[in-house]
Amino acid sequence: MTLVEPVPGRPCWVELSTxxxxxxKTFYAALFGWRSETDPRPEAGGYTMARLGEDAVAALTPSYRPDQTPAWTVSFATxxxxxxxxxxxxAGGTLLVGPMDVFEQGRFAVVADPAGAVFSLWQARAFAGTSRFNEPGTLGWAELRTPDPAGALAxxxxxxxxxxxxxxQYTHWGVDGDxxxxxxxxxxxxxxxxxPRWMPYFAVPDVETTAATALSARGDQLMPPRRLPGxxxxxxxRDPQEAAFGIHTP
Structure with missing residues (x-):
């Protein structure tokens, strides 16, 4: 797991629509220690930055439709x-939103692969994405769960x-073999x-402790902690609004 900085083709940001x-804010503060700040500008639509110290590591946004299921979205740099x-x-995918500019921060679009897994594209200007990876409370891995692996491989x-x-047992995605x-x-x-969905994994010091904290904060365990080979x-x-995500020891 070698995410260390935003690189074209790799994950650079994650957003929770809830x-x-x-x-x-309360749940993820308890879980990861995030400090969240909502942009007060009306045109920002309630966009909320989650930070560790002064570093932005994720975002929380209101659901844009009443029927929208709470979910995390992974953004890839381009x-x-x-x-x-x-x-x-x-390649057979679908454009859902955009492309459009986000103030002076960058340009983005929301797309879906042929099976329907949604992800975002981010072209950085003033904002490159998260600057911290594989540290406690930050993005360390991104996993596609799909009923059509062969289609995704194409x-x-x-x-x-x-x-x-x-x-x-598993398929790894990389950029130049990394x-x-x-x-x-x-x-x-x-x-x-x-x-089908892209799911972020956040690094934590201890998976069992963090999973127990999630339960005490009214979340759920979809897959209880387990030790992998190595x-x-x-x-x-799953958070209290039922958005799924992973945690791992990096």
Whole structure:
């Protein structure tokens, strides 16, 4: 896991769309120690920066539609949003929002892969994204959960030029062979009940302790803490508004 800075083609930012921003502020403060500040400008739409110290590490936003399911969205850095949107469409994906400018901060678009997994594209100007990775409370990994792994293997390298390191157990995504994320296949009840999605994993000092904190803060454990070969621990949690995310020891 070698996320260390925003690089074209890699994750650079994560945003939570939620039905209850104040509750999300409280939950993630308890879990990760985030300090959240809401932009007071009406045109910002309640956009809230989550910080560790003075460093922005994530964002919380109000749901834009009443029927919108709370969820995390992973943003990938690009040097040209418009060109990447063209690549998404050429590879069979869909443009959902944009491209559009965000004040002086950058340019973005929201897209979906052919199976429907949503992600964002970010072309940095004044704001590059998070400057801290793989530290406690920050993004360390991004995982695609999809019912169509073969389609994803065709789509993402065509759009971003990603390298693929696949075994029977897991598929790793990388840029120039440097892995930043992975992919798991959805099947059974998950494939029937849950849409394809990109899920962020946040680094924590101790997975079992953080998972217990999530339960005490009214969250859930979708996958209880478990130890992977090599000694790393992971878990998948859900916040009180039911947005899923992972935690891991980096």
């Amino acid at each position: 039905s209850d921003v104040p509750a999300a 040097e040209d949003v418009d060109a990447t949107v063209d690549a998404v469409r050429s 789509f993402y390298p065509a759009v971003f030029g990603w390298t693929v390191n696949a075994s029977e 892995d930043f994320g992975g992919m798991t296949a959805m099947s059974g009840d998950e494939a029937q009940e849950t849409p 000694g790393r621990w992971i878990a998948v949690l």
